[in-house]
Amino acid sequence: MRNALGTRARLERQGYLFVLPFVVAFLALQLYPIIYTFALGLTDFRGMSRNFKFVGLENFVHLVSDAYFWKAFSNTWLIWGISFIPQLGLALLFAVWCSDVRLRLKAQGLFKAIFYLPNLLTAASIAVLYATLFYYPNGPINQALVQAGMRDVAFNFFRDSTFTRLIVAFIQFWMWYGHTLIMISAGIAGIPVALYESAVIDGANARQMFRHVTLPMLKPVMLYILVTSMIGGMQMFDIPYLITNRRGDPDGSILTTAVYLYNHAFTGSNNYAYASAISTGLFLLTSTAAILMYAVMRDRHHPSQLRPGKFGPSAAWLRRNAVHEEGRAR
Amino acid sequence: MRKRGTWRIFAAALALTVAALVVLSACAPKDTGPKKLVVWSFSDELGGMLDKYKALNPDVEIEFVMVPNDVYQSKLKPVLQSGQGAPDVFALEAAYIKGYVDTGFMLDLAPIASAAKDTVQYTKDAALDSRGKLMGLSWQATPGAYFYRRSMAKKYLGTDDPVAVQAMLSDFDKFLDVAEELKQKSGGRAVIVSSVGDLFQVYKSGRTVPWVKDSVFGIDPLMVKMMEQGKLFHDNDYEGRQAQWGEGWFAGMKGTLTDESGAPVEVFGYFLPTWGLHYVLKANAKAADGSSDTSGDWAMIQGPMPYFWGGTWLGAFADTKQKDLALDLIRFLTTDPDFLEPWAKETGDLVSNMAVVNKIKDSYVEPFLSGQNHYAAFADMARNISAKVLTGYDQEIEVLFQEQMNAYVNGEKPLDEALADFKAAVASQFTELSVQ
Numbered sequence: 001m002r003n004a005l006g007t008r009a010r011l012e013r014q015g016y017l018f019v020l021p022f023v024v025a026f027l028a029l030q031l032y033p034i035i036y037t038f039a040l041g042l043t044d045f046r047g048m049s050r051n052f053k054f055v056g057l058e059n060f061v062h063l064v065s066d067a068y069f070w071k072a073f074s075n076t077w078l079i080w081g082i083s084f085i086p087q088l089g090l091a092l093l094f095a096v097w098c099s100d101v102r103l104r105l106k107a108q109g110l111f112k113a114i115f116y117l118p119n120l121l122t123a124a125s126i127a128v129l130y131a132t133l134f135y136y137p138n139g140p141i142n143q144a145l146v147q148a149g150m151r152d153v154a155f156n157f158f159r160d161s162t163f164t165r166l167i168v169a170f171i172q173f174w175m176w177y178g179h180t181l182i183m184i185s186a187g188i189a190g191i192p193v194a195l196y197e198s199a200v201i202d203g204a205n206a207r208q209m210f211r212h213v214t215l216p217m218l219k220p221v222m223l224y225i226l227v228t229s230m231i232g233g234m235q236m237f238d239i240p241y242l243i244t245n246r247r248g249d250p251d252g253s254i255l256t257t258a259v260y261l262y263n264h265a266f267t268g269s270n271n272y273a274y275a276s277a278i279s280t281g282l283f284l285l286t287s288t289a290a291i292l293m294y295a296v297m298r299d300r301h302h303p304s305q306l307r308p309g310k311f312g313p314s315a316a317w318l319r320r321n322a323v324h325e326e327g328r329a330r
Numbered sequence: 331m332r333k334r335g336t337w338r339i340f341a342a343a344l345a346l347t348v349a350a351l352v353v354l355s356a357c358a359p360k361d362t363g364p365k366k367l368v369v370w371s372f373s374d375e376l377g378g379m380l381d382k383y384k385a386l387n388p389d390v391e392i393e394f395v396m397v398p399n400d401v402y403q404s405k406l407k408p409v410l411q412s413g414q415g416a417p418d419v420f421a422l423e424a425a426y427i428k429g430y431v432d433t434g435f436m437l438d439l440a441p442i443a444s445a446a447k448d449t450v451q452y453t454k455d456a457a458l459d460s461r462g463k464l465m466g467l468s469w470q471a472t473p474g475a476y477f478y479r480r481s482m483a484k485k486y487l488g489t490d491d492p493v494a495v496q497a498m499l500s501d502f503d504k505f506l507d508v509a510e511e512l513k514q515k516s517g518g519r520a521v522i523v524s525s526v527g528d529l530f531q532v533y534k535s536g537r538t539v540p541w542v543k544d545s546v547f548g549i550d551p552l553m554v555k556m557m558e559q560g561k562l563f564h565d566n567d568y569e570g571r572q573a574q575w576g577e578g579w580f581a582g583m584k585g586t587l588t589d590e591s592g593a594p595v596e597v598f599g600y601f602l603p604t605w606g607l608h609y610v611l612k613a614n615a616k617a618a619d620g621s622s623d624t625s626g627d628w629a630m631i632q633g634p635m636p637y638f639w640g641g642t643w644l645g646a647f648a649d650t651k652q653k654d655l656a657l658d659l660i661r662f663l664t665t666d667p668d669f670l671e672p673w674a675k676e677t678g679d680l681v682s683n684m685a686v687v688n689k690i691k692d693s694y695v696e697p698f699l700s701g702q703n704h705y706a707a708f709a710d711m712a713r714n715i716s717a718k719v720l721t722g723y724d725q726e727i728e729v730l731f732q733e734q735m736n737a738y739v740n741g742e743k744p745l746d747e748a749l750a751d752f753k754a755a756v757a758s759q760f761t762e763l764s765v766q
Binding site: 046047048049050062066067068132135136137138142143145146147153154156159245246247249250251263264266267268269270271274 | 591733736
């Protein structure tokens, strides 16, 4: 008895030992900078001066009425939205094809690897690659368009707000599609085969199984992808920063919140205080959006609450699996 | 025993973690012992110059740190601010030197100002703080010229003589006339500049109203005129639609530029400064596959306006522990004839010491310019330059300006709207300025 307690105490102590590096690194390198950033937002720290004073909420008051900030914020949502919706849709489609036993798609691993590859490239290389592809007037795409007779003269893609946004959104889609695909494939792999078996017994076809089994069961995974992608998307920086003039032009069309923040902090007057306020504002808005997403999409259709229906699981199935599924969800 | 062992591991892990964090989070202040200088720059040019100083002063240890240009300022500002790991001597560019002279982080160069009596005035003006104190010195002067293709001048204008061509291009209205003539006679294949952006450095130097004076933002009428002229260049196809520093911009120098349908575009000339001749034009005159080489086919003239472009200044950190040594290094590199004369001969760079320049300027013959003496020509141009309108805001404000100029030139918005958007962008980026 005594011996067992001693072992337990020692194990607990060693447990602390193992988490210590993380806790110290987290406190010093994450929590402290976060608190410091918020505190800086309450000062007038800017430029090359060593002194600053507290000015209260002045920066935050300015932030709320800053048209550029709200423009950057809506740009960020727009570009993220354009890239995320097809990304989720196509990843879902391909993941379902991959998992379809009747299709027996060959070389799935190869396709998944190829789709994932763009994610391994550095953003700087990708920005240069796309800037070169769409170069005006004699980049490859313009040469192809003109020489194929589709246009008389070259089109200046990076002077057109819509095309510039689409190009950035496409790059985000292209870079993150493979990642989303793998997440959804994992989600599908986690759906109990029994559900499909009973759906088949009930006479459901492939489309009905997708609509009434796969989709509802994937909801938690999709919510996770949605929220993490949204948080990442709100911090979108490297591609929109690098692909044009580092200011989010033409006409501020790809000025994202992070680019706006960076330009205040690290160019011009180095307005660290206002950049901190932007950063805090971004944090609050992103958190709010994440909480809203959870509130709206929270898993209300837990298997135990499912109603028997035409294409839903049968009443008998629900009874049979109620206890089992309850246990799995916890 | 076992217990103590665990705590020992715990303590060791804690010590290691803390030590790692200290190393990660703050580079300990560098020990500037006797006779050691740390020098920072954004180009390796300075490295070769420092070697000459080291050769004469073997007891001085110099640590040269080259920081890539695009992150130079974001590395330099924090170390000057905190004083930790700050260089003793550092390089600054024309585009932002005025942003540093009034910060209190730069050492007053008064003790060596007398050594700079022969230094061309504009390079000193560029480094004066708001009270008129000298905070930096440059070893070079960087006047700009217009370089044109002799073969094209002969073919389309009837002469390649620099004096005659200068007379045809002596102001921007005449410049437009010649652009039209080139277009007509070449059947639309020849353009006078490869991009509208090429006009920028020239017009910019002609300003008399600084972007910012006493915290009030202002636009020189010449900048508005440049927008209007840029639109004429664009709408009449007088320019090659390229972007400065883009692939096509360089292709024009090689004579290999084509448009999107594959037809050749002939670029008549480029606005470039001293360094542009050596490091940009000469370096890009030859096609990589050897199919085309424009070397020897160029001539240089002043063009429509005197101007300067770029240039590197040296300053010292106010809190350096090696004040005398830092001052001596700057004096040597930027004013000493014993260094500058051989340096000018070795590199062909136009040095800022006019006594040295006058002594050697007549000895140059540049085969790249078909025998023209570029050195004497640049020396004359250097005298006409003014740097009085420089401010610390220039670099950032000009990025905002160029976006609005592009939008207007491309016909995306009318002039009034472009100017209003420019002011709004400046007001947003620089909340401390008053913008009317």
